Amino acid sequence: MVRTPLTPEERERGERLGRLLREARGGRSMTEVAASAGISAETLRKIETGRAPTPAFFTVAALARALALSMDELAGLCAPAAV
Template identity: 65%
Template sequence: MVRLPLTPEEVERGQRLGALLRRARGERSMLQTALDARVSPETLRKIESGRVATPAFPTIAAIADVLGLSLDAVWAEINRTERGTRAPRSGARLAS
């Protein structure tokens, strides 16, 4: 499978997702959060650092559940722009 290069918008969206998850995790350890979500700590670290800009939906759903985040809140956060408006929906991908 050939992966298409990420667009700048996808990279920014991945960075916003990572920041949201780090804030929601707070003082909770990355290891415990990852174990509770049944993902590897390395996967969580990569998502939080923005290195995985388009993680799989089930992965995000599991992490969001553990952190008490609604998927609506996650979607709203990752699709905002600097001016507070939503980015266009066409072509938006959460997972590749």
């Protein structure tokens, strides 16, 4: 299976998601949040740095739950900026 390259907009959206998650994590350690979400710290690191710009839905949902974020809020904040 060949994966199609991500568009610049998809990469930018992934970077926004990473920034939002990093900000929501605040003073909590990456390891603590990752364990709470049931993912590896390396997976969280990749998402936060934009190296994994399209994480699985269930991964994002688990992180949102661990960080007490609304999925609606995350989706809205990650949406492309209006032109």
